[in-house]
């Protein structure tokens with residue numbers, strides 16, 4: 001167990017009014033100190049720690065000026081994507097993003113002294129694994145020549161926000177500003193940006209950087225780049241820890257910014273860039289857009305309800321599999337599913353054997369796979385987009401039907417823009433529950449209890465006014 005003596009939150013941090021950036025990424029790997037990976041004191045000389053296996057992720061992403069160009073951040077991408085009611089105790093101040101006074105040096109380590117004096121972004125952050133969020137001010141980088149800055153108007157609430165605010169993977173860096181379903185309006189563009197202009201409606205999804213020079217990036221599979229940088233709790237190429245969309249503005253390289261067509265509501269656009277693309281990508285990869293074929297959707301949450309909508313738009317016959325009878329009416333009348341099956345009903349499951357061309361499995365809880373695979377026709381494909389604890393499959397279930405079980409996570413930039421355009425053209429809108437920022441702690445609790453239809457979206461614009 002390693003503890004750093006300086007990793008203590010100041011009283012200001014605990015109150016949520018600290019205006020300091022993380023001084024450096026000193027992730028402790030055990031005990032209470034793990035949650036306090038920052039300090040309001042000047043940086044102390046880093047010492048080399050003996051790395052235990054458990055410390056692997058923390059050690060790998062530790063920041064030094066020397067290694068900022070070679071950080072392998074792929075671990076942060078893994079199970080990323082899958083997922084009060086009082087006024088602010090300390091109302092955040094609102095600054096104009098990008099105004100000269102609010103600018104700060106872009107390099108986390110180089111510009112530390114100036115950063116604490118120029119926090120330019122309002123947000124809400126979790127401070128420890130309790131995951132409780134509260135107001136937090138911090139600095140975003142100034143707009144570089146290929147950057148776009150956007151005023152965030154809305155941010156969807158994904159289960160990934162629960163995972164990392166509550167340190168489920170033991171790699172959370174606090175204060176942690178979650179949110180990777182971001183929609184907003186462009187306020188500033190860099191001198192080399194040609195795809196966006198001030199006033200454009202745009203979205204930023206689950207990642208904000210990649211190497212842009214590997215086989216995957218060159219194939220617009222940036223989500224599979226080994227230098228992929230998660231939108232929050234990732235380590236960017238300048239060494240800063242990324243902060244997500246529960247905040248008033250964000251600055252990203254234009255490649256990771258997506259245009260929202262005129263007329264598409266921003267609050268509905270937000271969930272598209274995680275929930276939407278997560279199911280759209282494998283559906284297109286496996287040619288599920290064939291009218292007349294059949295699709296099973298396992299789980300009816302944020303991802304599942306989008307899979308149903310895409311399935312219907314593709315002309316598929318859609319059957320929803322759920323554990324909750326209470327979702328039957330909505331699945332059919334609101335979402336347009338053709339059939340609804342309680343997955344524990346063995347008789348119904350038996351009657352559907354060998355009937356499906358495709359299945360999209362969005363369930364993240366542990367569940368059996370053989371009963372679903374058995375529903376596939378010969379050569380059928382089941383795609384997993386959730387992150388259950390483990391997968392157990394009888395080889396015969398796969399082999400005898402020449403079936404495929406495939407995985408997928410989010411999508412590349414090209415597919416993301418294509419998906420947004422498809423939604424606009426076909427009037428596909430996520431069903432959302434719009435909330436204010438100060439409802440977020442209750443919303444996350446409801447999300448854990450699957451009590452949301454079907455995506456919470458934070459009205460950032462009015463929350464930070």
Ligand SMILES: [Zn+2]
Nearest residue numbers: 081083158274
């Ligand atoms: Zn997500």
Ligand SMILES: [Zn+2]
Nearest residue numbers: 211214217225
């Ligand atoms: Zn790459």
